[in-house]
Amino acid sequence: MLKKIFLIFLVLLNINPVGADTSQNILRLQTDTYFIEIHGRADNDFTYYSWKKKSYNKDKPDLILLNGAMDYDGSGGNISYTFRNGTYTYEIYQHVIGTEFTPPYSLSVYDNNKLILNQPAHPL
Numbered sequence: 001m002l003k004k005i006f007l008i009f010l011v012l013l014n015i016n017p018v019g020a021d022t023s024q025n026i027l028r029l030q031t032d033t034y035f036i037e038i039h040g041r042a043d044n045d046f047t048y049y050s051w052k053k054k055s056y057n058k059d060k061p062d063l064i065l066l067n068g069a070m071d072y073d074g075s076g077g078n079i080s081y082t083f084r085n086g087t088y089t090y091e092i093y094q095h096v097i098g099t100e101f102t103p104p105y106s107l108s109v110y111d112n113n114k115l116i117l118n119q120p121a122h123p124l
Contacts, residue, residue: 027081027092031107031119037061038068038081038092046070048083048090065090087112092121 026046027038035056037049046068049061065083072079077096082089089110095102103120110116 028124029092029105029121030124031121033119034107036092036107036121044070046081048081
């Protein structure tokens with residue numbers, strides 16, 4: 001009981017106890033075949049979670065990628081999140097500038113810098 005009161009006190013003071021999960025859900029997206037979540041922390045450490053739509057189980061992602069990076073593309077507001085897994089690179093791109101037909105986001109997957117998947121993505 002005392003531990004619970006102490007944790008509530010830390011939260012009220014906006015202090016994170018050691019070992020607390022401080023990640024925030026930044027994006028929740030869906031493509032034709034995947035559900036995707038990007039989580040971030042204050043130290044610019046990003047995590048990629050994805051689930052195949054056919055086998056969606058919120059508690060068990062099909063793929064988790066750590067140590068992602070966020071990059072700004074010029075001054076127009078476009079942002080990309082990049083994650084690496086061996087020879088594969090996963091990129092979530094936020095399209096702020098585009099045409100009326102440009103999707104708000106896209107998922108691109110590369111194997112040895114060769115594009116193997118490109119799907120529009122939409123917020124959930």
